Amino acid sequence: MSKKIRVLIFGTGFAGQGHAEAFRDMGAEVVGIVGRTANVVDQVAQDMNIPYAGTDWQQALTDCDPDVVSIATPGGAHVEAITQAIEHGCHVFCDKPLTESGESSKQLYELAKAKKVKTAFAASFRYMPDVIHAKRLVEAGKIGEPLEVECISHFNLERDIPFGWSHRKEHGGGRLNNNFTHKLSIVTSIVGEKILSIMGEVRDDLGKAPIVEGVHNFKKRRDFIPSDLNDPSLKWGESNVEWTYTVLAQLESDLASKPVSVLFKHGGLHPRFHEDHIVIYGSQGAIYIKGHYASGPLYLHDKTNGWQELALPEDIAANVPNAEGDTEKNWRYLIRELLNDIKGEKVGHYQTFKEGSQYQQLIDLIRKNDNWVDVSQLQ
Structure with missing residues (x-):
């Protein structure tokens, strides 16, 4: 694969802008960015010299036709966007958490496997x-x-x-x-x-x-x-x-x-x-x-x-990739692994939606908080 890998970003805050910079630094082409507020996404796109800005994720997938999408919104907004991207045939880089629940995370993992797209889960420290x-x-x-x-x-x-x-x-x-x-x-x-x-x-x-x-x-x-x-x-x-x-x-x-x-x-x-x-x-x-x-x-x-x-x-x-902070360096490290994998190069183990799904199911179990044994009646 000689041409640059095309990336569409979902999210305009710290993570969205950070993902865009990281993908660029690792040799990919950021072709578009999507956010929920038109004036905000337009300004971010202008400041970062990103050619496409929009508020409709599904439309952006059609217009930009990316190879990879980068999901940089809060976890509660991930399911629909990732589902649409996988159905479009995109590889997916997603920040943690994968979703808001173990059930929906598992569904995304199964969908990614079925569609044979590569995924990366950025619990990247x-x-x-x-x-x-x-x-x-x-x-x-x-x-x-x-x-x-x-x-x-x-x-x-x-x-x-x-x-x-x-x-x-x-x-x-x-x-x-x-x-x-x-x-x-x-x-x-x-x-x-x-x-x-x-x-x-x-x-x-x-x-x-x-x-x-x-x-x-x-x-x-x-x-x-x-x-x-x-x-x-x-x-x-x-x-x-x-x-x-x-x-x-x-x-x-x-x-x-x-x-x-x-x-x-x-x-x-x-x-x-x-x-x-x-x-x-x-x-x-x-x-x-x-x-x-x-x-x-x-x-x-x-x-x-x-x-x-x-x-x-x-x-x-x-x-260690060159970047200002630890978060930014670790994003670059994982992105480099993902991009090399997409190119068909040999890479080591990196975390995918398999781990993202597993982690969210574990968090659901921990949050049940039902591991206590009542010993109040012991003499």
Whole structure:
């Protein structure tokens, strides 16, 4: 395939613009962009020099006839757009979550398989350089058999961030959709892709958020926090998703004789005391990566030297796409894999709608919150 792969973008906010830049940087041609508000999508298209702008997704598929579509809207708006794109014969790159429910995610996965289109699911922080380094160390036996993993993070998010999609389950909001997906992807990439069992507990510590007009870019929503939260004319929206979660999982690993235990603990609204981190414990050592999404540095522990910081191998560093932020770099990494796969080149494993469907079904199970055993009557 010598011609540039043609890409149509669905979404005009931070993710939509970021996807467009990422596809261009990876050698694709962005032929159009679609949004829900005409003046907004027209302005974004003009600013980014995208030739086609529209508000009708189905019409845009016909007019632009893309090879790939990039889905960059909140998860609640994914099902119809992705269905139409697959029916049109397009490959699909989709940000997390895949949809708002496990049932609809599974339907999209089955449709993509039936239509034989390629898909990519962007729970993409598995491409952080120190995650790739940790995977290499574990595979080399540097910590012996992997035994357990812990992922701890506290974000201390502002409680008065304006009400929007992130506050509603049906729109793809919640910390499981927008944090746990990345964490699970990171851990499975290091330890093993097969998830054996899972249980969890969730809690909504927020309750409500102020309704404010004009918020378009997700990254800039903090700029719209009302100055007077006691203003009697201020309207409030109700949250119906989790802002805190605790999840336990067991993963199968080719490097371990028993299932690997994993703890995911996240408090979206709670302050951190020590650093957020990811740790992989083994029978002969451990790997510690600083940061909620393993931004680094990485430390290796063994019986001889204790904790030692390890430099990132040069070949891993050289393979990191050039971009401003980690999110943008990881988008580029996954997009590069997808585009190379479409071209018929050999690529490694990358996450598709198979994982997107599986993750959403797992989130549905965790949200049931029905794993408790009543011991109140024990003597």
